[in-house]
Amino acid sequence: MRIYADNAATTKMSRAAIDAMLPYFEEIYGNPSSLYSIGQTAKEALEEARKTVAGAIGAAPAEIIFTSGGSEADNQALISAAALGKKAGKTHIISDKIEHHAVLHTLRRLEKEGFEVTLLDVGEDGIVDPADVENAIREDTCLVTIMYANNEIGTVQPIRRIGEICRKHGVKFHTDAVQAVGHLPIDVNADNVDLLSGSAHKFHGPKGVGFLYAKKGIRLTNLIDGGAQERGKRAGTENVAGVVGMAAALREAVDRMPENTAKLTALRDRLIEGLSQIPHCALNGDRENRLPSNVSFCFEGIEGESLLLCLDDKGISASSGSACTSGSLDPSHVLLAIGRVHDVAHGSLRLTLGEDADEAQVDYIIAAVKDVVEYLRGFSPVWRDLCAGKSRFIL
């Protein structure tokens, strides 16, 4: 059995997205800036796609600019809000410790440029407390950036509540919604969001394309200078096929959201239930407020990379927040932020289901993980010491 259970990393493209894109490679390949018909037809497709993307999050088409993906959108959102803040003499930014590196590293850069960044703690449940956001807001706060849903542990943040607080205090609010777009209902107006980042390949669209929503009136700073594309805010000939594919994928994802959510939630809960039977393990992230596809566990006494390699041999593609898989010495900053100590964080496993998953696959995953965890514990000196009482179980 081959099971792709790493949909938070990327997704398989939908047939609808592929079919929508194909004409833009061979037939309607004109440059949208050209005035002849295959250029203008491409331009129309681009604007049609903009309407679709805007509609999916309750925005106006003029509030969407297309980017190369979620990271670019995050970078541009933060840098733009920071530039606006600086102009008004406000150089304080609030975020949290479990953000994606596209946000955290951009914040680090802004710090070097003189901004002051407050990174809020999250609870053991991986949720940001809106009260903490409110308490952190100062006179000179120019931006709050909190992700919609976490890519590792799947926790969904109280975005609407945080948005309300930001609105009340007149602080701009950005949310990295890369894991949420196409999976959770989003309404930028009801959610009080000023800036929002999305990425096509997380909802069955193509890689290398994403978008940034910026509320009307927010002046964006260019990351790429050049031509007048994207209202002059993002130069470079548009990735027409990619944008069209993104829109097609998003339309389908939004149309099918209710049924996908119901199906995935049931499968997710079955998977959590099954894996919870393994001794000395723990679910990472809140049990309820989490993405319908996300299951994240820590297993004591084993290391994540060997777990992934063994699962790959059994046909399962998954991911881990262990140091060995990240290429650094420390395990995932997200797992550390929710209070998992290093020893335990190394033994993490993230399974993110796709809409084509079924109960048989979930049961296969449960059996495979049980086998592999038991096998690896069988020759783990850490597990031996835990069982012998020489060290204490954490989970």
Added chain:
Amino acid sequence: MALYSEKVMDHFRNPRNVGVIEDADGVGEVGNAKCGDIMKIYLKIGNGIIEDVKFETFGCGSAIASSSMATELIKGKPVEDALALTNKAVTEALDGLPAHKLHCSVLAEEAIKAAFKDYYDKNGISYDPAMFAEPEEEE
């Protein structure tokens, strides 16, 4: 290209000499769970020969493969040969490791040395402490 060589994957999938020697003559444990790798080596020594060797490892694929390969390289060998095992020899026998995984082969060398030190200490055998100095990581 895959992350690991076929040799590494073979030793990861079918690790040799896994387990514990209850009446081991020397036991060495190195690494820590905080950094994500722990190796434990058990030695049975007789007539100046490594009669048996077993390992237990908590760690990534290359840590498990390095332990397995290291035990293969010293099993049945004279003590002096086993003591001379380097991380470089382990890496080469595995057809190489990714640069950020070389420390796994270093741990394997250290674990074997730690087991010898334990054996010497237990048996009151004198040795040159320089022999058990921290090895350098070789590329």
